Amino acid sequence: xxxxxxxxxxxxxxxxxxxxxxxxxxxxxxxxxxxxxxxxxxxxxxxxxxxxxxxxxxxxxxxxxxxxxxxxxxxxxxxxxxxxxxxxxxxxxxxxxxxxxxxxxxxxxxxxxxxxxxxxxxxxxxxxxxxxxxxxxxxxxxxxxxxxxxxxxxxxxxxxxxxxxxxxxxxxxxxxxxxxxxxxxxxxxxxxxxxxxxxxxxxxxxxxxxxxxxxxxxxxxxxxxxxxxxxxxxxxxx
Amino acid sequence: xxxxxxxxxxxxxxxxxxxxxxxxxxxxxxxxxxxxxxxxxxxxxxxxxxxxxxxxxxxxxxxxxxxxxxxxxxxxxxxxxxxxxxxxxxxxxxxxxxxxxxxxxxxxxxxxxxxxxxxxxxxxxxxxxxxxxxxxxxxxxxxxxxxxxxxxxxxxxxxxxxxxxxxxxxxxxxxxxxxxxxxxxxxxxxxxxxxxxxxxxxxxxxxxxxxxxxxxxxxxxxxxxxxxxxxxxxxxxxxxxxxxxxxxxxxxxxxxxxxxxxxxxxxxxxxxxxxxxxxxxxxxxxxxxxxxxxxxxxxxxxxxxxxxxxxxxxxxxxxxxxxxxxxxxxxxxxxxxxxxxxxxxxxxxxxxxxxxxxxxxxxxxxxxxxxxxxxxxxxxxxxxxxxxxx
Numbered sequence: 001x002x003x004x005x006x007x008x009x010x011x012x013x014x015x016x017x018x019x020x021x022x023x024x025x026x027x028x029x030x031x032x033x034x035x036x037x038x039x040x041x042x043x044x045x046x047x048x049x050x051x052x053x054x055x056x057x058x059x060x061x062x063x064x065x066x067x068x069x070x071x072x073x074x075x076x077x078x079x080x081x082x083x084x085x086x087x088x089x090x091x092x093x094x095x096x097x098x099x100x101x102x103x104x105x106x107x108x109x110x111x112x113x114x115x116x117x118x119x120x121x122x123x124x125x126x127x128x129x130x131x132x133x134x135x136x137x138x139x140x141x142x143x144x145x146x147x148x149x150x151x152x153x154x155x156x157x158x159x160x161x162x163x164x165x166x167x168x169x170x171x172x173x174x175x176x177x178x179x180x181x182x183x184x185x186x187x188x189x190x191x192x193x194x195x196x197x198x199x200x201x202x203x204x205x206x207x208x209x210x211x212x213x214x215x216x217x218x219x220x221x222x223x224x225x226x227x228x229x230x231x232x233x234x235x236x237x238x
Numbered sequence: 239x240x241x242x243x244x245x246x247x248x249x250x251x252x253x254x255x256x257x258x259x260x261x262x263x264x265x266x267x268x269x270x271x272x273x274x275x276x277x278x279x280x281x282x283x284x285x286x287x288x289x290x291x292x293x294x295x296x297x298x299x300x301x302x303x304x305x306x307x308x309x310x311x312x313x314x315x316x317x318x319x320x321x322x323x324x325x326x327x328x329x330x331x332x333x334x335x336x337x338x339x340x341x342x343x344x345x346x347x348x349x350x351x352x353x354x355x356x357x358x359x360x361x362x363x364x365x366x367x368x369x370x371x372x373x374x375x376x377x378x379x380x381x382x383x384x385x386x387x388x389x390x391x392x393x394x395x396x397x398x399x400x401x402x403x404x405x406x407x408x409x410x411x412x413x414x415x416x417x418x419x420x421x422x423x424x425x426x427x428x429x430x431x432x433x434x435x436x437x438x439x440x441x442x443x444x445x446x447x448x449x450x451x452x453x454x455x456x457x458x459x460x461x462x463x464x465x466x467x468x469x470x471x472x473x474x475x476x477x478x479x480x481x482x483x484x485x486x487x488x489x490x491x492x493x494x495x496x497x498x499x500x501x502x503x504x505x506x507x508x509x510x511x512x513x514x515x516x517x518x519x520x521x522x523x524x525x526x527x528x529x530x531x532x533x534x535x536x537x538x539x540x541x542x543x544x545x546x547x548x549x550x551x552x553x554x555x556x557x558x559x560x561x562x563x564x565x566x567x568x569x570x571x572x573x574x575x576x577x578x579x580x581x582x583x584x585x586x587x588x589x590x591x592x593x594x595x596x597x598x599x600x601x602x603x604x605x606x607x608x609x610x611x612x613x614x615x616x617x618x619x620x621x622x623x624x625x626x627x628x
Contacts, residue, residue, distance in 0.1 A: 006287070051480025052418060085478065101287075103472065105250060105480035174480075180287040 005186035008177040010120035010218035011197055012113050015172065018143060018165035019210035047138040047166055048106045049205070054174060055104040057203055059084045061196040069195060074229055075188040083178055083189055101181070107174035109138035113216045116173040120218045139167040166206075171215060190224045194233040239450055241598055242461050242488045243318045246277070246310055246445045246473065251414070251438040252482040253475040269413045269439050270397055271578070272473065274307035274511060274608020277447065278457075279564050280473040281486070285460045295456050300565060303606030304455035306599035308510055309578065310447035311397035312439075313408045319448045320494045320597060320613065322400040323408070326393040327508045328554040328581045330620050332407070334389045342398055342405040345373050347506045347581065347618035354550050354583050355504035362532055362551030362583070376623060394554065394579040398620075405620050411443040438481060448491075450598035464488050496594045497616055499586055505593075506618075507547065507582045511600060511611030512559060512575035527573040529556050536584070538601045543589035547582075554580020575609065582612070 062080045069075045085100030110116045115134035147159035178189050194217065201213045217237040225231050254272050285291045299305075308319060317323035329345040349369055352358070359365035377390060397408040420432035451458035463469070465488045474482040499505060515536065517528035529552075530536065536547040557577040561570040576582075586593065593614050600610040 050416075052476065055479055056421060100478045103478055103480065103483070105483070 005181040005183060006177065006179045007181065007186050007189055007193070007224065008120075008175060008220040009190075009193060009197070010116060010173065010175045010216075011200075011214060012110065012116045012216040013107065013172045013174075013200065014213045014215050015166055015168060015170045015205065015210055016213060017168055017210035018141070018163075019170075019206040044137070046108055046135065047140065047170075048108050049172055049174070051104045051106045051174070054107060055084070055102070055176075057200065057205075058104065058176070058193070058196050061199040061203070062192055065195050065199065066192065069192060074191050076185075079185075079188055079192055082185075083192070102176060102178045104176045105174050107172040108135050110134060110171050110173040111136050112171065116171070116216065117218060119173065120175070120220070138170045138172075140164050141167060168210075187224060187227050187230065190219065190227070190230045191233065194219070194230060198233060198236055239452060239493075239595070239598065240458060241448060241450045241491050241493055242465075243491045244277075244310070244447055244449055244461070244486060244488050245315065246272070246447075246471075246484045246486055247315070248439065248441050248443045248473075248482070248484045249470070250441050250480055250483045251416075252441075252443070252473060252484065253416075253436045253438045254473070255436065255475050269411050269437070269443075270312040270408075271395075272310040272445050272447075273559075273561075274309050274447065274611075275561060276473060276608075277310055278307050278607065280471050280484075281457070281460055283564065284469060284471045285456075285463075288463075290460060290463055291456050296565065299456040300606075303603050304452035305457040306450045306605035306611060307608050308447045308449075308597075308611050309608055310445040311408070312411045313397055313399055313444060313446045315444050317399055317408075317446050318491060319446055323446055324398055324400075324405075324613075324619065325508065325510055325579045326396045326398045326405075326407070327579045327620070328392070328394045329618075330393050330398070330405075330579075331390040332393055334391050340406055342393060342407065342620055343623040344618050344620035345369055346622050347615060350551070350581075350583055351504050351506055351616070354585075360550075362553070365551060366553060373622075395577060396579075403621070412440040414438055414440060436475065448598065449488075461488050465490070493594065493598065496591075497614055499590045499593055499614070499616065501587055501590055503586050503590075503616075504550070504583060505586060506615040507584060507596070507612040508615060509554065509576045509578060509580040509582070509611075510597065510613050511605065511608045512557065512577055513580070513582075513601075513610055513612065514573050514575035514604070515610075527571075527575070529574055529576040530582070536601055538592050538596070540589075540592055540595070543592055545589045545592040546587040547584040548587065549582055549584050551583040552576065552580065553582075 059080070062084065066075065066080045070077060083100065083102050110119070111134055119134055141164070143163050143165050145161055145163060146155045148154065149156040176193070178193070181189060197214060197217060201211070203212055204210065205212045214237055217234060219225065219230070219234060225234060254276065282291070282296050286293065286296065311319070311323060311325065313323050326342060327344070327347070329347060330342050331345070332340050332342050346369060350365060353365045353368070354360070359368065393407055398405045399408045414437070416436050416438055418434055418436070420429045421427070422429045449457060449461060451461065464486055469486045471484050471486050472482050473484050476482065497505070513529060514527040515530050515534070516525040530549055532549050532551055534549050536549065538545040538547070555577045556574050558572055558574050560572040563570050596612040596614055599605050601612065602610055604610045
């Protein structure tokens with residue numbers, strides 16, 4: 001091996017409140033579908049939170065946290081850009097064609113934290129072919145809602161609609177990995193990523209603004225925990 | 239030359255983009271096939287990230303490649319390309335209705351080869367017309383026998399699998415459409431008009447292809463490493479967002495039985511990797527690649543040996559191919575080529591033993607990009623309907 005380091009993090013998130021993800025239908029009476037992905041092992045579609053959503057969420061926090069960590073000498077300059085790649089142009093033009101070193105998978109419902117630990121140890125991204133019951137479908141509910149007219153302060157004409165929501169306390173598990181790091185960059189990346197993940201508890205998730213909390217974070221290789229800063233941040237999740 | 243059957247199994251949904259439409263707002267995928275160049279890029283990137291190869295070695299191998307790579311076909315697990323997995327050629331068809339198992343038949347490559355070799359026909363269109371006229375009566379009778387309409391449809395380019403002695407189109411992969419938006423970082427909301435869609439294949443989809451390497455090749459080192467323990471490789475678009483993670487496994491295999499061909503013989507060549515040859519040089523010296531036509535020669539050189547294939551007929555289609563070079567960070571030159579499954583009838587001259595390299599290394603160094611890979615055929619591997627002489 002030519003001096004290459006890699007880093008893998010597994011995250012178990014808990015959804016608080018009623019959460020919605022997905023693309024809206026034109027017909028508001030039927031409500032937007034939840035993002036789903038087909039699970040080969042279970043031969044059905046599973047609720048999921050798309051990796052691009054999670055990547056954007058973590059990236060946003062990394063950009064906010066980066067100056068603080070940089071000022072305290074915990075990371076090098078431009079680390080967020082190095083890990084997440086070049087951002088697309090502000091007017092929404094085409095993104096860079098060079099893939100970023102980070103890879104963020106979709107989040108799927110898990111039975112419990114122990115199941116997530118087993119998935120983490122088995123090797124990354126076997127979710128959609130796992131048939132051992134560690135992955136389970138999330139409970140959902142159909143909620144009927146109305147839109148309030150700000151002027152009349154009553155229900156707006158014809159604005160009754162339904163939403164499929166994910167039940168509160170659903171545990172969602174996803175992994176992210178960063179490859180091709182030089183010696184030393186793995187420790188700094190771990191510091192930045194763990195600090196960003198810690199902020200997810202301050203984030204709103206999905207279209208209805210449900211909040212998240214982090215139940216557990218797993219990190220590999222474990223030698224990274226010998227770094228004091230990484231150990232301190234990892235301790236917040238235990 | 240060492241030959242490896244490579245199996246790719248997607249662990250997450252994957253986006254293998256083929257067509258960009260609506261000014262970058264919709265990307266349609268090629269769900270039944272992954273171009274060889276895409277897999278090549280993914281394996282090289284993986285090897286670089288793992289520290290197995292250096293950037294200098296990758297650059298050197300790109301300029302002087304010592305390997306060939308076929309396209310990867312959607313197929314059930316356990317199939318080996320050229321043995322029980324292939325691409326349906328231009329003369330293959332199936333009945334539209336009636337046969338539940340959708341067996342594949344051929345109009346008959348052998349008959350075409352015979353017409354040209356015995357001088358019965360010299361015009362490609364006349365030859366094909368004669369063949370179709372002859373087969374029509376047989377196919378019409380099928381309607382009575384199968385109790386269905388005798389309407390047939392061509393299946394050129396589709397992956398086909400052999401079960402027993404019969405060929406069938408491989409079961410397709412499941413696909414879906416992912417709709418995304420672009421976020422304006424200043425306003426923290428959606429950029430107006432920035433709605434786009436990508437077609438993806440579902441997790442669990444399996445693709446099979448062949449990579450062949452000379453002993454000094456960097457690709458050989460990569461494959462030997464994967465053979466020890468399966469690799470997790472990212473393939474296609476949006477890999478940073480979790481798409482395209484695949485488990486790659488390799489098995490070394492023996493080449494297919496060499497053909498018994500003599501100088502002056504006629505044979506058919508099926509296009510496995512799109513075929514494009516230098517047709518002219520621009521004033522700047524840059525070559526222009528184009529699909530070959532009857533009357534042209536294909537030259538294959540290895541050491542002091544040279545094989546010449548004089549093209550007598552071409553059956554199939556032409557497709558445009560574009561791509562992006564991750565290595566150089568620039569678009570690849572677009573080219574037109576004979577598409578997958580096209581058939582060429584050609585006469586052999588020169589070093590006939592080089593024929594057996596064509597399905598693996600291709601006719602020139604473009605074989606390392608999944609182009610110019612040809613499967614030589616002295617007889618059709620797909621049966622004629624009714625079991626007639628193929």
